[in-house]
Amino acid sequence: MANDFTHNPLILDTAHATDVIWPERIIIDRIDWVDMTTAGDQVTLKDSADRVVYDATVSAADLQVSRSFGENLARNFNGLKLTKIGSGKLYVYYR
Numbered sequence: 603m604a605n606d607f608t609h610n611p612l613i614l615d616t617a618h619a620t621d622v623i624w625p626e627r628i629i630i631d632r633i634d635w636v637d638m639t640t641a642g643d644q645v646t647l648k649d650s651a652d653r654v655v656y657d658a659t660v661s662a663a664d665l666q667v668s669r670s671f672g673e674n675l676a677r678n679f680n681g682l683k684l685t686k687i688g689s690g691k692l693y694v695y696y697r
Contacts, residue, residue, distance in 0.1 A: 605684070607624065610695065611632075611634075611695040613691055614684045614693075615687060617684050617687045619686075620683070622650050622682065622683055623683060626681065627679070627680050627681075628678075628679050628694075628696050629696055629697045630694060631697060632693075633694055634668045634695075635666065635668070635690055635691070635693075636690055636693065638660040638688070638689050638690040640660075640688065641660060641661055642688070643659070643660045643688025644657075644658070645657070645658050645690075646687075647692065649680055649682060650681030650682070651680065652683075653679075655679055655682065656692075
């Protein structure tokens with residue numbers, strides 16, 4: 603599957619080390635990383651200025667790793683890059 607930008611959440615499963623995959627400003631409420639297959643897999647999501655938005659390493663297969671920014675703590679980013687994803691899908695919930 604390729605990255606899917608047609609829904610909320612965005613569904614990301616294909617890394618592009620340097621390409622901006624979402625060029626617009628985005629307010630992120632929550633990120634879920636699901637369906638990982640191997641302990642040690644990593645995911646890194648950055649903004650267009652290479653600041654880390656989300657970075658995680660799975661400690662066991664088939665776990666879900668989430669980060670909720672909360673209603674008052676939602677983060678505003680300028681563009682997104684998925685620079686690394688070892689396996690699974692990254693769900694990015696936004697406003």
